[in-house]
Amino acid sequence: MTSKTTASLLAICVACAASAIAGTALAQTAETPPAQAGAGAAAAVSGDAQQQPAAEAPAEEEEETPAVAATDGKLVLPNGQDITPDHMENGRWYTAEDIPTYKIAEDGAVDWATFSGYRRYSAECHVCHGPDGEGSTYAPALRKSVLTMGYYDFLEIAASGKQEVNTAANLVMPAFGTNKNVWCYIDDIYAYLLARGTGDLPRGRPAKREDKSDEFVAQEDSCMSG
Numbered sequence: 549m550t551s552k553t554t555a556s557l558l559a560i561c562v563a564c565a566a567s568a569i570a571g572t573a574l575a576q577t578a579e580t581p582p583a584q585a586g587a588g589a590a591a592a593v594s595g596d597a598q599q600q601p602a603a604e605a606p607a608e609e610e611e612e613t614p615a616v617a618a619t620d621g622k623l624v625l626p627n628g629q630d631i632t633p634d635h636m637e638n639g640r641w642y643t644a645e646d647i648p649t650y651k652i653a654e655d656g657a658v659d660w661a662t663f664s665g666y667r668r669y670s671a672e673c674h675v676c677h678g679p680d681g682e683g684s685t686y687a688p689a690l691r692k693s694v695l696t697m698g699y700y701d702f703l704e705i706a707a708s709g710k711q712e713v714n715t716a717a718n719l720v721m722p723a724f725g726t727n728k729n730v731w732c733y734i735d736d737i738y739a740y741l742l743a744r745g746t747g748d749l750p751r752g753r754p755a756k757r758e759d760k761s762d763e764f765v766a767q768e769d770s771c772m773s774g
């Protein structure tokens with residue numbers, strides 16, 4: 549089911565990536581808040597009507613990600629996405645809406661797909677996005693991105709890439725849609741980043757994990773050879 553979804557996304561994504569470019573990049577590249585001293589005129593007109601982004605701009609590390617709301621036994625992201633594991637498919641956990649998610653057992657063991665995501669992230673994304681989804685001076689912290697951006701937007705950017713065109717920053721997010729080492733594991737990477745984003749999975753290599761299931765192996769083989 550999920551592979552059908554991703555296949556159709558690939559078809560539309562070359563076009564859709566362009567529309568995604570404008571949004572987030574500007575905010576990410578802002579390094580310093582507007583100077584506040586001497587901004588008498590601005591202060592005079594601002595009052596409380598104006599919401600200044602100044603307080604957020606420099607907070608690369610300091611601000612912790614918003615807690616995931618737990619209501620009625622469900623885990624819900626700040627963007628409203630329910631991430632409660634509901635069923636398994638191809639050895640991976642999905643929500644009731646078929647969005648990949650993670651499951652951590654009481655003894656701390658992560659599901660295999662989340663562990664797989666850790667490995668793939670470390671091999672393919674870490675170089676730009678920093679260790680453990682923490683971000684770098686070059687590329688944003690994906691553990692935070694997944695809390696707000698939504699699964700399908702994540703897929704689109706991972707498939708088609710993203711390029712900042714509005715400034716001279718020259719940042720490039722490559723397109724991975726035809727790279728099987730990424731695309732066959734993109735749901736795993738997403739689940740791993742979710743687990744990092746909510747804080748349920750600490751930094752570093754997961755200490756305990758479930759075994760790899762036969763279903764996972766079968767789907768992996770067919771994806772990699774397909």
Ligand code: HEC
Pocket residue numbers: 572573576669672673674675676677686687688690693697702705706710711712713719720721722724730737
């Ligand atoms: C060559 C460096 C590089 C690699 C490797 C890379 N990225 Fe990126 N990525 C970037 C840059 C730079 C941006 C910011 C682009 C922009 O805003 O225009 C970005 C942005 C993103 C975004 C959007 C984040 C947001 O908050 O807007 C996602 C999602 C993403 N990358 C996923 C991935 C995944 C998944 C991998 C590994 C499979 C990966 N990237 C590997 C450089 C890279």
